Amino acid sequence: APETEAPTEVPAATPEHTRTGMSKASLKQAYIDNLFYIQGRFREVATPHDLYMAAAFTVRDRMLDRWVKSAQVYKTSHARTVCYLSAEYLLGPHLANNLVNLGISEVARRAGEELDLDFEAILEEEEEPGLGNGGLGRLAACYMDSLATVQIPAIGYGIRYEFGIFDQDIQNGWQVERSDTWLRNGNPWEIPRPKISFPVRYGGHTEHSRDQAGRSRVRWVADMVVSGVAFDTPVLGYGVGNVNLLRLWKAEAPESFDFQVFNVGDYYGAVHAKIEAETISKVLYPNDEPEAGKELRLKQQYFFVSCSIQDMIRLHLNTVGPLETFHEKFVAQLNDTHPAIAVAELMRLLMDDHAMPWDAAWDITRNTFCYTNHTLLPEALETWSVALFERLLPRHLEIIYEINRRFLDTVRVRYLGDEARVARMSLIDETGGRRIRMAHLAVVGSRAVNGVAALHSELIKTTILKDFYEMSPERFHNVTNGVTPRRFIVVSNPRLAELITEFCGHDRWIRDLDCLRDLEEHAEDPALQARWREVKTAAKQDLALWLSQHGGVVLDxxxxxxxxxxxxxxxxxxxxxxxxxxxxxxxxxxxxxxxxxxxxxxxxxxxxxxxxxxxxxxxxxxxxxxxxxxxxxxxxxxxxxxxxxxxxxxxxxxxxxxxxxxxxxxxxxxxxxxxxxxxxxxxxxxxxxxxxxxxxxxxxxxxxxxxxxxxxxxxxxxxxxxxxxxxxxxxxxxxxxxxxxxxxxxxxxxxxxxxxxxxxxxxxxxxxxxxxxxxxxxxxxxxxxxxxxxxRPAEWDRMSILNVARMGKFSSDRSIRDYAERIWGIEPKPIGI
Ligand code: GPV
Known part of the structure; x- marks a missing residue:
């Protein structure tokens, strides 16, 4: 696999290697080298962006040998791997977070001082990848951080949108949207993998025939093909050697794009087709919850799902071998229904490309996917018109019909004569125009279904998925969401982090948030309360200053x-x-x-x-x-x-x-x-x-x-x-x-x-x-x-301290351990430093 083709030997550590050394001296040397050899600049003429890029490459270099080592260990040990399928990753800036996870924030800051760099200005310079709308996309990003930190082998699959969530201006009190050109100045955190690329097809028709053995075979003759190219971002865990992979797909016209075949003599038509292909990963749809229901959105969903499943099959064939054990190597988590077409895509690839019979393919599929629901709002439940599916994904529509036919047979046998229930549970909504219910496809195609908080997981069972719960209650779970304390305490609130460490007497809480309980005994300690208040006031001062400089409101x-x-x-x-x-x-x-x-x-x-x-x-x-x-x-x-x-x-x-x-x-x-x-x-x-x-x-x-x-x-x-x-x-x-x-x-x-x-x-x-x-x-x-x-400040401070002290449960590390143990059946694969 190309991701393990990098050199296997990292040069010896003495004297410290410029690309791996963690001392202040080697960080300084590396920074100057990167500024010179990557940005082509010396200090006097470097722009703020050059200074940022040199810092980013210095940090990235230090992640790469851990990344290559992780890939090697995962590969040779045939580690079971979770693939997180998500249309959104709301990552936020990488630099400060990677410094924390590498454990070099302090030494880097001192190196920066000695080079006379403005550390804060360099951090500010980073353009954040806003490849998500809100909670759902940010959750995916927190989970990537925690998967690496709790040392679970994982690949995050998604879309490399050229334009992420729009930038918001306020003009005359109204929101005005500006396009987010985050890639304008280049992205130092990603590595393009032009050789990891898959064709993704759309449209056309299917042809049914029988092979020599008399088995039915289907050929999908598509009328459009695009190429998905991998862009990889390393995701480093906190204080561990594990680095996982975030693999985002960019849509391009296929290299072999053939003017002859597709557009005889039609030069402009061919160029237009190329533009059409590249449109697919162009822009994130800015709606959270109610779906836009646009054709291009369905194209995006199928695009990244198809690339991801093809990639998983390639990895499996390269490492383990026969596809019969695919579900033992991989578990795929569907982040809401946006990637639910994966159920039909895996079926198609196993049957049509790998000649597997329906029952075997279904068994693998059902044991590969798990589905997380993120909303109860009825208007947010995704459906697609059958007519659109037929036009874009004719083979998948056939497969969905067949999944539905077999599934509804089991419903009929279980609930004799209850045709109302059959209609409710069908993958096809027949009321009004016929539409495919993506949540039903996700549930039927998955081994486990979960909501994202206790109440939500209960309500799922009594409302939107009631019939499914009644039929197979054992498949319904709760995994309460969490957030990463690295980004949301250590990176964003360093003063609080320092105070917590001082009063806990250790910094173990950063990897084991339950340790915050050690603060409880100090909740009424006037010494802690005074410091607590200072930290809060300092943060409020920072915000007030920032707001006064951006928009002009003055707060006290x-x-x-x-x-x-x-x-x-x-x-x-x-x-x-x-x-x-x-x-x-x-x-x-x-x-x-x-x-x-x-x-x-x-x-x-x-x-x-x-x-x-x-x-x-x-x-x-x-x-x-x-x-x-x-x-x-x-x-x-x-x-x-x-x-x-x-x-x-x-x-x-x-x-x-x-x-x-x-x-x-x-x-x-x-x-x-x-x-x-x-x-x-x-x-x-x-x-x-x-x-x-x-x-x-x-x-x-x-x-x-x-x-x-x-x-x-x-x-x-x-x-x-x-x-x-x-x-x-x-x-x-x-x-x-x-x-x-x-x-x-x-x-x-x-x-x-x-x-x-x-x-x-x-x-x-x-x-x-x-x-x-x-x-x-x-x-x-x-x-x-x-x-x-x-x-009553003493009372407020006490309550505030107790809030922090008792937040252990809401670390995304706990959420990920819940998934690993209760849903995925994956063990950590520790990689030391
Ligand atoms: I569905 N959520 C979101 O941000 N976008 C969506 O399209 C959908 C759900 C959110 C929920 O609204 C939050 O309550 C939840 O915390 C978050 O997903 C993560 O689960």
Whole structure:
């Protein structure tokens, strides 16, 4: 396999090799060499980007010998390997993270100082790969970090989008999207593998025949072919020798692209076909949850899945041999339904290319895949029209029909005469236009199915996958999400990391987050509390400075509580509930300017899908409220509102450390898990939240007394919906609520325009699908309690320390161990340094 073709011998370590040495002297020498030989620059003329590239290559060099060694050990030991199939990886900047995982942050910083480099400026220079929308893509990135850290052999497969998630500007209060040209200046972390490339076909028709032995064979005659080329990024674990592979596919026109065959004499047609091929990996669809349902999106999904499965088959044939044991070598985790076509693709390759009979192929397929569901929102469940499938993937449609035929036979035998159930469970939705239900394909084609938090995994069984659960309950699991403490504590909040290490007396917590419990005994120690407060205030100062330089809002980190909601803009996440609270506080202050209240900075961050009108209007509302409040001297000593533009991983790392209060206020039953909730809490923020997703488990861990709970339970929501929810009654039954909503449409926040926010207010009063009005009063009461507690610093600090001390469960290392033990059946393959 080409990835093991690199030299097997790393030159001896004395004197230190420029490409592997970890001492300050060799880092300095390596940096100067890289600046000279890779960037072709000397210090005096180097641009900030040259300085960054030299640093990146210096770090990358130090990962490569571990990478090659890992590949060798994995290969020769025939290690069982997990393949994570995900359409998104929201990686965030690599440099600082790789320094931490290599264990050379400090020595590199000192080397930089001696070279007179501005270390922070170099880190800032990195353009982050934003190859994902939000939680789902970031989870994939955390899992790649943890897979390497807990030493599980793994390959992450995905798409090398040329344009990742758009950059967000705010103009006149509105979101404006700019394309993300992250590859413009080159990407030092990836290694192109032009020789690892696979054809991916689309369209055409199938031809059925029989071979000499009389077995039926199918030939798919496609009418378009593109080439998927591998780009590899090493993913290093923390403090270990294991380096796993992130392999992202770029679509290109095939090298053998034949003007003769495809476009006789049609030169422009041929060039057009080349452009068409390259379009496939051009851009990430910026919708999270509701799918766009566009043809190009299905092409993308099949593109990366086909390349990945072909690659897995190649690796298996190269190392183990016969495909009968494919599922013993590999387990493939489907990150939601985006890669679910893999079920049909593996069947096709085994049967059509490798002449395997249906039953044998099905047995391998069923034992290879596992499926993670990430949403309960019905509108987010992916379906594709049969007509589109027929046009793009005719062979896969046949296979899906056959999977369905056999599956529904087992349903009929199990539930005699229950044709309604058969229709519900079918892979084809026959109501309205015929559509393929990707979640059903994923469930039927998988050995195990899991949700991403305890509540979510339970709700799956009683709602969207109820029939499947009843038929095979043993296949349903929960694996609660987690986040990596390396990026979200050590990299983003170094002051807190240092303080934790000091009070725990060790830094084992970075690889074993349960060790944070050692902080518990110090929760009331005034010495720790004072230091804790200093660390939080310093982080708030950093954020306040940054915000004042980017957007101009001035916040007071000394007096103000930093109350932050940062996540994608969605009605179900209820940023508008937060806004109603701000408006209530504003009105109270206007009525009583001497109200002795705890000053607060309300900070938001989040992108809206470009086509999601209501989410964009929420952004405009936040910015409009901000404009009025921040410019009203009667209140702006007490409250300020800031919208941080372009919330991404890098900017998130500025927010989490600075939060006093974390807003996790989705309607119960709607947020599958949430992971921002964990990042905030790990950094000492207290949570105001509903009993939704992982909030429930966070509250269980930190203790109910250290969590600000409000709102209906999922069960209460279900009942209210069944009874018939009437938001209008709440609007008319609560004077303050009515006055807050009326202020939105009064023109105060819109320079007299009473129509601008009318759609938002009307939607709340008349539909309110996410029950903002029903939870409004409970939310306000809870916020009042929060202000009271914040006024008692010793109590707040104690709660904050206990939150951090009890966050061990939410390390993605724990999530990955759960998957490895309970779902994948994979053992760690330790590789030393
Ligand atoms: I489906 N999620 C996401 O970010 N994008 C999607 O397309 C879908 C789910 C999120 C959920 O909304 C979060 O609750 C969850 O924490 C996250 O996936 C990771 O599981």
């Amino acid at each position: 980190p000394q007096t103000m509580m930093f109350d932050i909601q940062a996540k994608r803009m969605h009605e179900y996440k209820r940023q508008h509930l937060n806004v109603l609270h701000i408006i209530r506080v504003y009105q109270r202050l206007k009525q009583n300017p001497n109200l002795g209240m705890v000053p607060r900075a309300f900070i938001f961050g989040g992108k809206a899908a470009p086509g999601y009108y209501m989410a964009k209007l929420m952004i405009k509302l936040i910015n409009s409220v901000a404009e009025v409040i921040n410019n009203d001297p009667q209140v702006n000593g007490f409250i300020r509102v800031a919208f941080m533009a372009d919330f991404n991983v890098k900017n998130g790392q500025r927010l989490y450390p600075a939060a006093d209060l974390s807003e996790q206020i989705s309607l119960a039953g709607k947020e599958a898990s949430g992971t921002g909730n964990m990042k905030f809490s790990m950094n000492g923020a207290l949570t105001v939240g509903t009993l939704d997703g992982a909030n429930i488990e966070i509250r269980d861990e930190v203790g109910a007394e250290n969590f600000f709970l409000f709102g209906m339970t999922a069960e209460e929501v279900r009942r209210k919906q069944a009874e018939g929810y009437r938001p209008w009654d709440y609007y008319h039954g609560d004077d303050e609520l009515r006055s807050d909503i009326d202020l939105v449409t009064s023109g105060l926040f819109s320079h007299g325009d009473t129509n601008l926010f009318r759609p938002l207010a009307d939607h709340l009063i008349n539909q309110d699908p996410f029950m903002v009005l029903a939870d409004y009063r409970a939310y306000l009461n809870c916020q009042d309690r929060i202000s009271e507690v914040y006024d």
